[in-house]
Amino acid sequence: MPAETILEVKNISKSFKDGHSTIEVLKDITFSIQKGEFVAILGPSGSGKSTLLSIIGALLTPSQGHVNIENDTITNYNSKQLTKVRAQRIGFIFQSANLIPYLTVQDQLLLIQNMAKGKRRSSDKKSLELLENLGLSHHRNSYPRSLSGGEKQRVAIARALMNDANLILADEPTASLDSEKGRNVVEMIACEVRNRQKAAIMVTHDHRMIDLCDRVFYMQDGTLVENSK
């Protein structure tokens, strides 16, 4: 069975205007990711990792090049279409969990269904199943303030999986955790990606995580190079 391409990035460049000069943050980046792959992007601070992830995540538009998600070119979409792409095709995990403070753990997940206007019966069951998988069942009715950092990040993973998107994007999901809890969180992402046959990109600073990933990229001064494992 041929592998299915989830994400295709073609010749992406991005430059920002900074006063009179322009700085080129991303330079001609090309790569693609198949179903079931968990990819790590490493690199020094300021090398453009978050910028690349924002472009892939339909939050920023590139200066040049194209992004294809499941064979649709999103580069020329308007902001309304981009919002829809984020809602339906991408699951985000942020550096800090970024949970909504006044929602219970389960409501954090149900919110995703509510936003999609789908009041599907299945969403209750699905949220419970996700919480079960991530070992959060007993915290179903807790508020974020009563969770530990690792638990919060696990809720964020569950939230990113809730819309059944095929592409998961994570920007330093372990930055605010100690290495043991961090590793635990990355293991969970890896596990979900393999079991559910998704594609995932994780930006990280932590070299100890790369054994959990299928492929590793290094970002250096706006260019991306793959490191054969």
Added chain:
Amino acid sequence: MFLALRELKQAKLRYFLVCAIMVAILFLVFFITGLAKGLSHADSSSLQSLKADYIVTNKEADGVLVKSELTPKEVKQIQKEVNAHATPIKMYMSSIQQQNKNDLDIMYFAVDTKEYGNLKIIEGKQIHDLKTNEVIVDQSMKQQGYKLNDTLEDKNSKKEYKIAGFTKDNTYSFAPIIFISNKNLNKPQQIYNAVLYSGKKVDVDHFATFSREETVKAMPGYKETQGSFTMMKVFLFIIAAFVSSVFFYILTIQKSHQFGVLKAIGAKSWYIAKGILIQVAILTVLGWGIGTLGIYGIKSILPNTMPFVLPFKLILATGVVFLSLNIIGSMLSVFKVIKADALEAIGRVE
């Protein structure tokens, strides 16, 4: 709805406080509205209740009925010119002798009882059935202890009249009206105040024609009193709208990172803005409801003599205006939501 309600539930104290401010302000608005309406009623309800579309007076009175004087000849002339069923009225202040109490100031409306239109009678006879020595009085005299068939003695003329009926909405400058037959007036050179008629507006040469509302507004002090109350209400509305707008605006600014996150995970601006509008609406309607209960509670313990009139229609209208102002004010927050940047969510710690 999903976000709005859950947030209200979680941050009860915060929203309770802003709701309390709304209740306090709405209560004040209701109170001032009731007082303004009550004072207006006590001042001028008899003019508003006149059985006529138009009132003709002499030119010099400027619409102030009690200042106008018409001779019988002039009354005849007006009756001829307006070409409609027209009847003269004489209005004069007097007082009623009372035992062991101060005299009661009243106002006589002397009319042709056969010609005058039907009064709003709440007890006793209609005006057409009055005998010469019988009168119909405003119900506010009941608070002074008067009953049907009681006898009144006029302090000036020493004449006695029997109360044959009670009417309502008939006070002038806080004094109750006594409807009396014009047969009691001194003939034949009787001076009248005005001629009343219903129909189309006719400008009679050398006289002035006014609608009922115009004669009310012409009452000395009326416009000034009502104008001050209106100004107070307007300012209260502005203060209330300002307070709630600023409150929601500050909350929105505090939450702009959160809104960025919501947008990053696919929320439309409208989805977030809708939540704010729903919260504003819920708090306003809740504040309005509590304020309404409060004002009815106060109304029930106010003394009867206090001029306070507050129809529910007015409370409802106040609520609608208040809600609209708050919604308009929250557009400031909506605008901020639209501008919230989804990029904030990525690559940055809260």
